[in-house]
Amino acid sequence: MDIIVADNLVRQFYTKEKPEGSFQLLKALFSFKKQSKNVVDHVSFTVRKGDIVGYIGPNGAGKSTTIKMLAGVLVPTSGTVHVNGIEPHMNRKRHAGQIGVVFGQRTQLWWDLPLIESFKLLGKIYDLPKERFKHNLDMFTDILDMSSFLSTPVRQLSLGQRMRGDIAAALLHEPEILFLDEPTIGLDIMAKEKIQSFLQEINKEKEITIILTTHNMDDIEKLCHRVIFIDKGQILFDGSTEIMTAEFGGFRYLVVDAPNWEEAAWNGPPVERREDSQLFFRIEDDKQVASMIKQLSDLLDIHNLTVQEPKIEDVIKQLYQRIGH
Amino acid sequence: MGKYAAYTITTLKNTQVYKFDLLLRIMNSFILVIAFREIWKAIYANGQGLALSTGVTSQGMQTYAMLSVILFAIMPPSISYEISDKVRDGSIVFDMQKPWDFEWMHFSKAAGVFVFNVVYAVIPQLIAVLLFFPIDYPAGMQAAAFAVSVLLAFLLSFLINFIVGMLAILFTETWGIDMFKSVIIDICSGAMIPLWFFPDAVSRVLLWLPFQGIFNIPLSLFIGKITGAAVWEQLAFQAVWCLLLLLLSRMILAWIERKLVISGG
Numbered sequence: 001m002d003i004i005v006a007d008n009l010v011r012q013f014y015t016k017e018k019p020e021g022s023f024q025l026l027k028a029l030f031s032f033k034k035q036s037k038n039v040v041d042h043v044s045f046t047v048r049k050g051d052i053v054g055y056i057g058p059n060g061a062g063k064s065t066t067i068k069m070l071a072g073v074l075v076p077t078s079g080t081v082h083v084n085g086i087e088p089h090m091n092r093k094r095h096a097g098q099i100g101v102v103f104g105q106r107t108q109l110w111w112d113l114p115l116i117e118s119f120k121l122l123g124k125i126y127d128l129p130k131e132r133f134k135h136n137l138d139m140f141t142d143i144l145d146m147s148s149f150l151s152t153p154v155r156q157l158s159l160g161q162r163m164r165g166d167i168a169a170a171l172l173h174e175p176e177i178l179f180l181d182e183p184t185i186g187l188d189i190m191a192k193e194k195i196q197s198f199l200q201e202i203n204k205e206k207e208i209t210i211i212l213t214t215h216n217m218d219d220i221e222k223l224c225h226r227v228i229f230i231d232k233g234q235i236l237f238d239g240s241t242e243i244m245t246a247e248f249g250g251f252r253y254l255v256v257d258a259p260n261w262e263e264a265a266w267n268g269p270p271v272e273r274r275e276d277s278q279l280f281f282r283i284e285d286d287k288q289v290a291s292m293i294k295q296l297s298d299l300l301d302i303h304n305l306t307v308q309e310p311k312i313e314d315v316i317k318q319l320y321q322r323i324g325h
Numbered sequence: 326m327g328k329y330a331a332y333t334i335t336t337l338k339n340t341q342v343y344k345f346d347l348l349l350r351i352m353n354s355f356i357l358v359i360a361f362r363e364i365w366k367a368i369y370a371n372g373q374g375l376a377l378s379t380g381v382t383s384q385g386m387q388t389y390a391m392l393s394v395i396l397f398a399i400m401p402p403s404i405s406y407e408i409s410d411k412v413r414d415g416s417i418v419f420d421m422q423k424p425w426d427f428e429w430m431h432f433s434k435a436a437g438v439f440v441f442n443v444v445y446a447v448i449p450q451l452i453a454v455l456l457f458f459p460i461d462y463p464a465g466m467q468a469a470a471f472a473v474s475v476l477l478a479f480l481l482s483f484l485i486n487f488i489v490g491m492l493a494i495l496f497t498e499t500w501g502i503d504m505f506k507s508v509i510i511d512i513c514s515g516a517m518i519p520l521w522f523f524p525d526a527v528s529r530v531l532l533w534l535p536f537q538g539i540f541n542i543p544l545s546l547f548i549g550k551i552t553g554a555a556v557w558e559q560l561a562f563q564a565v566w567c568l569l570l571l572l573l574s575r576m577i578l579a580w581i582e583r584k585l586v587i588s589g590g
Contacts, residue, residue, distance in 0.1 A: 092421075094424075101418060103416070
């Protein structure tokens with residue numbers, strides 16, 4: 001079942017045109033010429049219930065603008081969105097009950113009050129019956145491991161703790177869809193993994209649909225079934241992570257362990273990446289492998305040698321490069 | 326209704342976090358109370374026949390000035406900076422995607438701050454003023470009218486604030502607009518200088534504007550400059566302006582919700 005249907009979504013923003021020539025400042029003061037720009041430019045996609053979709057792209061690609069339209073806080077310039085059959089901005093209050101929103105860089109928690117106060121208030125705002133509120137709160141406190149800091153003022157929480165609080169806050173009213181904007185930004189590995197496994201769990205158990213924007217490839221690798229890649233307001237790729245790897249991957253790395261490699265004296269094939277003593281050489285075609293090993297063993301003292309599949313990160317880098325970033 | 330009450334209570338809890346800040350604010354306000362009283366005492370001591378020409382005695386004027394400072398403390402704080410900050414960093418989304426009415430939500434918040442200010446600022450200050458200075462205070466119906474008038478003044482002030490805050494969503498840069506609002510209210514409401522000291526033509530115009538409903542009317546009621554049938558007239562004046570501004574704010578809110586201009590890509 002398609003829970004989100006976006007059809008030809010466009011969102012225009014206006015920027016003031018900058019006058020040219022002499023007296024620029026003065027002209028700018030009295031100029032009302034506007035330039036319009038499609039931040040989201042005829043975007044169409046559908047999302048099935050229970051999917052985890054990674055919505056990725058460079059900064060300013062139109063990710064947040066799309067999310068804002070799906071959340072019903074921004075009206076599309078043209079095109080339509082339906083979430084569970086509702087047009088979000090036409091029926092904002094009803095829509096609010098079926099979605100939860102988390103922004104990694106901002107918080108909806110009350111900065112100066114104990115964390116629990118924000119939860120209590122949200123329970124009231126969403127008119128949750130007492131038992132259901134208590135049940136949900138206990139459950140999230142348990143799986144997000146929040147009991148030790150429930151009564152700590154939010155300003156004293158670590159970023160990881162605050163993030164868990166924000167995610168619980170977005171889920172207390174049992175929404176069907178969760179929008180996450182960079183949920184793991186700035187977190188350490190432990191905190192990141194805690195949040196990733198939590199998201200997997202609620203997705204599996206409650207069939208919550210998750211739309212996730214991120215610059216953290218780890219999130220996509222671990223969580224997403226599907227990736228939508230957007231740039232300059234347009235969708236450039238939409239499909240499963242496997243298809244993406246096949247289409248934009250299509251290469252492998254020959255990884256050579258050679259401790260006495262010197263960059264200045266090197267005249268062999270180009271080294272794409274270096275991790276400690278490991279050198280990464282790119283192979284577009286499997287037929288190259290044998291000849292490259294031969295070439296390298298002539299030039300280097302090789303301790304170890306492997307062939308590796310590219311990580312999603314590499315695939316995305318490939319995508320970025322192809323669109324000229 | 327429960328959600329708005331809960332929001333008021335949470336705001337109330339939130340305002341009580343910084344105790345030292347509160348203490349400083351009370352002291353600050355009390356210094357102003359004394360300063361304004363001294364200024365008007367000095368003016369009356371040097372002005373020939375002021376009491377006669379204005380119909381307000383020196384003591385009445387001192388009361389007006391002191392109460393004006395105290396009343397200032399309960400007027401809702403400006404929300405335009407908060408709103409424009411939220412618009413700029415995008416966290417306005419959290420407020421916009423909740424199942425509540427945006428104006429009611431802001432009113433609940435203002436109400437929380439109001440209760441806090443009455444309990445922690447106004448009551449201690451009133452007690453201090455009553456203990457240290459001789460003032461004339463109203464009784465009976467006049468006192469009741471004053472109380473109603475203060476509530477209406479609060480409402481007026483909230484609505485003006487909210488409308489200016491909505492403009493913050495449209496323009497994102499609000500410092501100028503908010504400054505303009507503050508200056509207009511300070512001067513046109515009678516908060517600093519009572520309207521009867523303005524030139525006739527000016528005060529006649531100001532008496533038709535909503536701003537005088539915030540300070541001039543409640544303060545005049547308190548010192549007994551407005552009495553009898555005029556009391557009802559003035560309360561009605563405040564109520565009518567509240568209604569007009571409420572309508573205006575609903576129209577602006579509806580328009581903004583249709584447009585919803587939120588920055589950030």
